[in-house]
Each structure stands twice: as C-alpha cells, then as structure tokens.
Ligand SMILES: Nc1ncnc2c1ncn2[C@@H]1O[C@H](COP(=O)(O)OP(=O)(O)O)[C@@H](O)[C@H]1O
C-alpha cells in the first residue's frame with residue numbers, strides 16, 4: 001500500500017508538470033486552433049531564464065521565477081505578433097509549420113549559449129527532507145511542485161470563469177464573428193493566449209528545475225509529452241488538460257512500478273499511457289472533456 | 298402647416314446614421330449592393346425590409362464593420378455616423394463608437410452560460426460594475442435570469458434571440474442593428490421580442506435599425522421603413538405609409554390574392570404597363 005501511494009504521489013508530481021504544460025498548449029489551440037510545436041522550447045526558455053538569473057547573476061530564486069514568467073509571457077506575445085498575426089486567414093498548416101520553424105530557431109539559439117548541452121541544476125533553496133503523508137515521505141521540491149501547480153491552475157481557473165476578459169477569450173474560441181460583433185479584439189485575445197501559454201510553460205520549466213535537473217532535450221521532451229495528455233483530456237478543454245496531465249503522470253509511474261519488473265527491459269511507462277489513451281478514445285473520440293458540438297437550434 | 302404628417306426620416310428626428318450610395322463587393326468580384334442609401338433618425342426604430350438575398354445583412358455588415366471577416370468591401374459611397382465616416386474602421390472601433398450588430402441566426406456562445414454570454418458584451422466597458430449591468434439586462438429579459446447558469450447552446454431559439462439582444466445591450470449601444478430577430482420563431486415569441494425592443498427604444502432612447510423579412514411585425518414596431526430588392530432600395534416611407542401601400546401589402550404583408558410571390562419591381566412594371574393599356 002505504501003509502495004502504491006509512493007507511486008501515485010510521484011505520479012501526481014509529474015502529472016502536475018504535464019498539467020501546466022498542457023494548459024498552455026490548450027489555451028493556444030482553444031482560442032486560435034493553432035497547434036504549437038514550440039511548446040517544449042517555451043518550457044526550456046522558462047527554465048533556463050531562471051537558471052541563468054540565479055547561477056550567473058545571483059538573483060533570488062523567487063524573483064528569478066517571477067522574471068522568467070514575465071519573459072516567457074513576453075516571448076509568447078511577441079511570437080504571436082511577429083510570426084502568427086501576419087498569417088491570419090492563411091491555411092492552418094502554414095501556421096503549424098511556422099511553429100515547427102520556431103521550435104528549431106529557439107533550439108538553435110539555446111545551443112549558441114553554454115546552456116545548450118549538459119545538465120544544470122538550480123542551487124538548493126529548499127530545506128532537505130520532506131513531509132510524511134500517510135506513511136509516505138514527500139520531498140519539499142515535490143510539495144512545492146504540487147502547490148505551485150495548484151496555485152497556477154486556480155488562478156487561471158478564476159480568470160477564465162470569473163473575469164470579463166477570460167469570458168471573452170472563451171467567446172472567441174466559441175464564435176469568432178459573434179465575439180467581434182461585441183467589440184472583442186480577436187487579435188488581442190490571440191496574443192493574450194500566447195502570453196498565458198508562455199507563463200504556464202515557464203512555471204512548468206521551473207518546477208522541472210526544482211525536482212530534477214535542467215537539460216534542453218529533457219525539457220523539450222515534456223513539450224511532446226503534452227500530446228497524449230491533451231488528446232486524453234480533450235484538445236480544447238482546460239479542465240481536461242489538468243486532469244489528463246495528472247492521469248498520464250500517475251499511469252506512467254504505476255507502469256514503472258508494477259509493469260516494468262514483469263517486462264524484460266522495462267520501459268512500459270512509455271507505452272501503457274497510450275494503451276489507456278486508445279481505450280478512452282474508443283469510447284470518447286473527443287477525449288474526456290473535449291467539446292462535442294451542441295446540435296440544437 | 299399644422300397636421301401635416303412627417304414623410305421624410307429627417308422629420309422624425311436628427312439623423313444619426315446616413316448610408317450614402319454604397320456599393321459592396323464580396324471576394325473582390327461579387328457585387329451585392331448597387332448604391333444603397335438610407336437614413337436612421339435618432340431614437341426611432343427604422344425597418345429595412347426585403348426578400349431573401351436582397352442584401353439586407355450585407356448592408357448591416359457594412360455599417361458594423363463585420364464585412365471584412367466575410368471578405369467583403371465597401372467599394373463606393375459613404376457611411377456617416379454622428380458626423381464621422383465609418384469607412385475602413387474595424388468592428389472593434391465601431392462598437393466603441395456606439396453601434397452594435399446582433400447577427401442573423403443569433404450566434405450565442407453555445408459553450409458559455411447565459412450569464413457568461415452577457416458578460417462578454419461588457420468587453421468594451423470592463424471598468425463597469427458587471428453585476429449592475431447584468432441586472433439591467435435581466436430587467437428587460439426576466440427569462441434570462443432564470444436561465445443564467447444554463448449553457449446557451451441548450452436554450453430555445455427565442456431564449457437565444459433574447460440573449461443575443463441582451464448581450465449586445467451590455468455594450469450600451471446608441472444604435473442597435475438587429476438582423477432578422479423573428480427568424481424561425483413562433484409568432485407569439487416574435488411579438489414578445491419586438492415588444493421588448495420597443496421598450497428599450499422608448500426607455501433608453503436607443504436608435505434601432507431592424508432588418509426583417511416579416512414586414513408586418515416590423516412595420517408595427519417601426520417608425521420608418523425601407524424596402525430593398527436586389528441590392529437597391531426600391532421604396533421608403535413612414536411605417537403607416539408602407540403598411541397602407543397596396544404593393545407592400547400585396548407582396549410583403551401576405552395579403553396577395555394571386556398567390557406566387559413576384560418581385561416588387563415586377564409589379565410596378567406590370568402596373569405601369571396596365572395603365573398604358
Ligand atoms: N460572405 C459572402 N460571400 C459571398 N457572397 C455573399 C456573402 N454573404 C452574402 N452574399 C451574397 O450576397 C447577396 C445578399 O446577401 P445578404 O446580404 O445576406 O441578403 P439578405 O440578408 O437580404 O438575405 C446574396 O446573393 C448572397 O449570396
């Protein structure tokens with residue numbers, strides 16, 4: 001039982017990271033139907049900005065986090081204004097190609113710096129040890145990961161459910177022309193969605209940095225991990241991104257803990273979540289929470 | 298002269314909107330409006346009537362700036378609102394100037410609740426107290442209050458029409474453009490909706506330009522009307538004048554004897570010919 005709980009809790013931590021990463025991805029897809037292949041690079045930029053500020057400039061970790069959130073928000077905003085806005089009205093495939101190009105561009109730029117290769121870790125800023133929970137010990141970085149994720153998700157949840165701007169962003173996703181008829185600036189909403197995606201990506205990158213190391217390939221890989229998560233949760237569902245992320249994180253850990261010993265060579269965590277995914281799609285083709293068209297006049 | 302009845306839109310009030318001889322083309326090739334002119338007097342309800350495909354929706358889109366997303370363009374003429382030219386302004390700017398269009402077919406945000414739909418209407422006035430503004434809409438549409446937490450996509454056609462109008466009112470327009478509010482609704486509901494529009498017009502002084510195929514109901518609410526066919530205005534006058542006009546009765550008010558609907562132009566030509574025979 002303790003073993004099971006241990007697996008679930010570390011699954012929750014990984015799942016939180018997936019949830020944050022997926023949230024940003026869904027925000028962009030939901031508002032503008034763009035699939036952002038550079039999302040992993042956004043996560044990497046977030047993590048490296050924190051690392052560079054702390055390691056090279058001696059900035060306080062929390063201040064570095066804040067600055068990192070601001071800079072990825074700005075990055076998202078600028079990407080939308082510079083690369084995507086000129087493509088409004090173009091086929092969606094062209095837009096997606098641009099995000100793939102952007103991913104390579106950011107990769108290349110990171111490689112130009114000393115951060116491109118190797119592993120880095122943030123200096124310890126949390127006390128050793130952790131807290132005991134139902135007989136399972138949870139390290140402070142793990143506690144922080146879950147806590148930060150919860151804070152971000154609640155903040156975004158509040159924004160989308162309770163604020164006028166949040167409602168307007170969902171309105172654009174629902175019916176662009178009707179939103180325009182009320183004076184909503186679709187351009188502004190797209191840019192905001194990209195900025196918000198940048199913020200969640202940096203948060204995810206920071207959490208990865210506190211619980212494991214920072215490494216370009218590893219961070220970019222999280223961007224790809226987002227795909228099964230959002231397909232499971234429903235490509236355009238915010239709660240779906242969160243729940244999908246947590247489910248995939250937990251399933252991966254359970255597979256590693258229970259199935260790997262049975263399979264020579266292991267690696268079931270790479271496969272098992274996809275089996276569950278296929279099963280879910282069999283019954284729910286739009287994912288667990290994806291939008292199904294409301295057909296009613 | 299005492300007792301003289303107003304016959305021009307100017308006589309009903311100061312002109313807030315003047316559409317002057319506009320031509321509209323879609324996709325750079327399809328010409329839909331061929332010189333449309335109309336005036337909307339302040340604080341009044343003006344009806345724009347005509348058969349399907351006449352160009353009524355296009356006229357509204359030209360005013361509200363919603364032509365562009367449809368790949369349409371005003372290629373000639375002027376649209377002047379409160380003394381300012383609207384040409385080449387985007388919908389966002391035009392909404393901020395005080396003109397809001399309720400699109401044909403309602404277009405509620407299906408996956409948002411009724412109250413969230415209203416909230417989006419507050420986009421250009423985010424500083425205002427949302428609660429108060431929403432209550433103001435519930436005052437006109439009490440039914441929306443009962444539905445506040447329901448997803449708009451699951452409400453009835455009439456409720457969606459009320460929501461679409463309420464949502465537009467949240468932006469506090471001075472000129473409201475309504476595109477076929479009666480579309481697909483039962484007569485009783487249509488009357489209810491027009492009664493509310495008349496109330497809003499009377500109580501808040503909002504000028505209304507309403508497009509309708511249902512001429513009878515629109516002329517009952519309106520003060521002045523225009524009839525449009527094939528991209529042109531073919532007749533205009535006060536609502537009473539249009540209601541009494543035999544051609545209008547015959548072709549738009551459903552009192553035709555012959556059956557089979559001919560165009561308004563055809564009758565005029567036919568009558569002219571008849572006179573000569
Ligand atoms: N987005 C569009 N692109 C091309 N043609 C259009 C578009 N919208 C309307 N039209 C055409 O313009 C004409 C007038 O349409 P519309 O303004 O919708 O008429 P009404 O509202 O009076 O029924 C119709 O022939 C219609 O097919």
Ligand SMILES: [Mg+2]
Pocket residue numbers: 353354355401476477
């Ligand atoms: Mg129409």
